[in-house]
Amino acid sequence: MEFSPSLLRGTLIKRYKRFLADVELEDGTVVTAHCPNTGAMTGCAQPGYTVYLSESNNPKRKLKYTWELAQTFDGHFIGINTHNANKLVAEALDNKVLDEFSDITDWKAEVTPPTANSRFDFALTRQDDGHQKLMEYMEVKSVTLAEQDKGFFPDAVTQRGAKHCLELARLAESGIKTSLLFCVQHTGIQSVRVAEHIDPTYANSVKVAASAGVSIFAASCAIDEQKILLNQALPLIL
The missing domain is CATH 2.40.50.580 (OB fold (Dihydrolipoamide Acetyltransferase, E2P))
Structure with missing residues (x-):
């Protein structure tokens, strides 16, 4: 971007x-x-x-x-602009930047699944080996809190974030593929953790989501004075 x-x-x-x-x-x-x-x-x-x-x-x-x-x-x-996180992810999906999402054939932004109460950042379409279209829902979070080279999310209590995690977990348990992507907009961050010391409720909701089968990833951005590009996966420590 x-x-x-x-x-x-x-x-x-x-x-x-x-x-x-x-x-x-x-x-x-x-x-x-x-x-x-x-x-x-x-x-x-x-x-x-x-x-x-x-x-x-x-x-x-x-x-x-x-x-x-x-x-x-x-x-x-x-x-600084958290709204850019979704733009960066959309661009990365189009350009097949992340291996985990390289088979995405289409995506739509801001979608509420028919059986859900929450609107998610992306609805992704994949094709399996039988050429059947598979729908996946993804939520994106922008990470900027750094402690040395470690990144943490959230930087403040987020009831909405916890709700989204639990909804992703519910969908995953019903057989619908879901994912949570931490978009790191800080060039000093080398790995990502959930900030249990800031919001233990959110941290627990992420653990519930992971146990339910939600795929959780982190990705970093290259940033300079005039552009931001989501460019590679980062280690995620849950």
Whole structure:
């Protein structure tokens, strides 16, 4: 996923009220940008970080700028915009990046299975050896919380995330293939774990999902000043 037009570089002054961030651009102008991330953003929003903003010319928008990327003091890039995770996964599905999903023939976004109460990020279509179409449902989570080179999800309590895991488990137990993909938008993360110390309920729901047969994966992204690409699988430790 390449950013077009090019992102604007600046320095983070502060993030506040969850959805707002004040940024000083390279020309000295101070702007307020939309922060498209509802999480705690631990380690992602340190004042002084180099940040990158997209700019919108839509006159109906309240805020002209959106915070897309941050760069830590030791040079690692972080994808701030959680909405980009699904775009990255969609692009990876189209380009057959991950071996686990290389046989996907089609996908649809934001689908509620006929027997479910939750809407999932993707409905995937595979073909088996007999050329029969098989439907699979996948949920995507964006990972940015890093402790040294270890990534953790979630960074805050997520009742919705736990609900999705249990629903995936229920579908898996009924014979429907389901998967959970942790999309890591932090170049310093080398492996992924469930953050039991932050949300034990979510951690338990992931264990329930795994026991029920939900396939759980983690994948990392290559990130620089103007693009993000989901590029390879990462070790997942449950």
